[in-house]
Amino acid sequence: MAGDSVTRRRFGALTGGAIASLALGAACDATLETAAGNDGRLKARPGATAKTSTSGERPLNLDAPRDAILHIPANASADPLPLLLLLHGATGSGEGVLRRVRAAADAAGVAVLSPDSRGGTWDAIRSGFGPDVAFIDRALTRVFETVAVDKARLAIGGFSDGASYALSMGLINGDLFQRIVAFSPGFLLRGARNGRPRVFISHGGSDQILPIDQTSLVIMPGLRERGYDVTFREFDGGHEVPPAIAAEALRWIAGASAP
Numbered sequence: 001m002a003g004d005s006v007t008r009r010r011f012g013a014l015t016g017g018a019i020a021s022l023a024l025g026a027a028c029d030a031t032l033e034t035a036a037g038n039d040g041r042l043k044a045r046p047g048a049t050a051k052t053s054t055s056g057e058r059p060l061n062l063d064a065p066r067d068a069i070l071h072i073p074a075n076a077s078a079d080p081l082p083l084l085l086l087l088h089g090a091t092g093s094g095e096g097v098l099r100r101v102r103a104a105a106d107a108a109g110v111a112v113l114s115p116d117s118r119g120g121t122w123d124a125i126r127s128g129f130g131p132d133v134a135f136i137d138r139a140l141t142r143v144f145e146t147v148a149v150d151k152a153r154l155a156i157g158g159f160s161d162g163a164s165y166a167l168s169m170g171l172i173n174g175d176l177f178q179r180i181v182a183f184s185p186g187f188l189l190r191g192a193r194n195g196r197p198r199v200f201i202s203h204g205g206s207d208q209i210l211p212i213d214q215t216s217l218v219i220m221p222g223l224r225e226r227g228y229d230v231t232f233r234e235f236d237g238g239h240e241v242p243p244a245i246a247a248e249a250l251r252w253i254a255g256a257s258a259p
Contacts, residue, residue, distance in 0.1 A: 040129040040172040040191050044140035046149040052076060052111075053146070060142050068115035068139040069094045072147070073106045082153030082254050084181070085140065086114045087162030090121035097159055100183075100241045101250060108250035111147060115139050122165040124189050133169075155253045157181030157200075159241055160210065164188065167219070170197055181249045183241045186210045188219055198229045200252055202245045204237040 055072040062068060072081070084105065088097035094114035105112050115136055117123070123132040143149070156177045158166035163185035170180035171188075174195025182201045203216040212234065220232045231252065235242055 038129040038133055040124065040133055040169055040189075042133065042137050042140065042169075042173050042176055044137050044144055045176065046144045046151050046154065050145055050148050052078070052081060052148045060139055062138055062142065063135065066116035066118060067094070068113060068135075069098060070143060070147070071098060071102065071105060071112040071114070073109050073111065075106070075109055076111070077109075078148075080148040080150035081109070081111045083111045083113060083143070083147070083149045083155070084250070084253055085136070085156045085166075085177075086112050087122065087156070087158030087166050088114070088117070089158075089160030089162050090125070092159075092162070097162060100159065101246045104243065104246040104250040107247065108254040110153075110250050110254050111143075111149070113139060113143050121161045124168065125161050125165060129191075132165075136169075152178055153253060153255055155179040155181060157183070157249070157253075158185075159183040160186065160239065167199070167201075170199075179253055181253065182216075182219075183245070183249070184210055184216070184239055185219060186215050188222075196228065198231070199223060200231045200233075200249050202233040202235060202241070202249070204240060205234050206237060207239045209239040 052072065055074050055076050057069060057071045060068045060070060086097055086101065088094060094116045098112060098114040101112065118131045118135060123130045154177055156166045156170045157180065163182035164187050167180055167182045167185050168189035168191060170177045171193045172191040174193060174197040177197050180197050180199045182199065184203050184207060185201065201216050201220055203212045205212055220230055223230050233245055233248070235245055
C-alpha cells in the first residue's frame with residue numbers, strides 16, 4: 001500500500017475486511033488477534049528531567065541497517081518540544097518520509113522521530129503487532145531520555161501504510177499520543193482503544209493507489225461517529241503529501257493554528 005504501488009485487487013484483499021468492520025460499528029472495537037499476543041501498546045513515556053541539547057539530525061544507532069532518525073528543528077528553544085513519531089509507507093524508510101515534512105517541521109518547530117520498519121512494511125499490516133512495536137518503543141525511550149518533549153503535543157503520524165499503522169497505533173495508545181496525522185491512509189486495524197486523541201486525515205481526490213472513496217471517506221465518518229475530533233482535508237492530487245498539507249498538519253501538531 002504503499003510506498004508505493006499496489007493493485008486495487010491486492011488492496012481490496014488486504015483492507016476490505018478492516019474497512020467493512022469500521023463501517024459496521026461496534027464490531028470494529030473488537031481486539032485484533034495478533035502475533036505473539038502483542039496488543040500494540042507502547043510503554044515509553046516522556047520524562048520530566050530530559051533537556052534538549054542540540055538541533056539537527058542524527059541516527060539513533062539502535063539497529064543496522066534499519067534504524068531511526070531524530071530531527072530537531074533549528075529554531076528549537078529550551079522549552080519542551082512538540083514531537084511527531086512519523087512512519088513511512090511500504091518499501092520506504094524513515095529518511096524518505098522525513099523528506100516529505102522536514103521543511104514543515106522546521107517552520108512549525110516540531111521535532112520528528114522517523115524509524116524504519118523491521119521488514120518491508122509495518123508488522124500488523126500483514127500479520128500482527130510485534131517487532132515494530134518493540135523497536136518504536138526503544139526509539140521513543142531513547143528520545144525521551146535526550147529530548148525535552150511536551151506531553152500535550154506528542155503526535156504519531158505517517159504516509160500510506162505508515163498512515164494506516166499510525167492511525168491504528170494512535171488510537172490504541174491515545175493515552176500517550178494527543179494527536180494523530182494520517183496522510184493518505186488505507187484502513188484501520190482493530191484494537192483496544194485508549195484516550196481520545198484528535199485526528200488529522202488528508203487524502204488526494206485522484207489517488208489511484210488507495211482510492212479515497214474506499215479509504216478515508218469510510219474511515220473519517222466512522223471515527224466521527226465514535227466521538228473522535230477529526231480534521232479532514234481532501235486535496236487535488238494523487239498519492240502524495242503536498243507541501244501545503246504537510247505545513248498545515250505540522251502547525252496543527254504544534255498548536256500554532258486551530259483547524
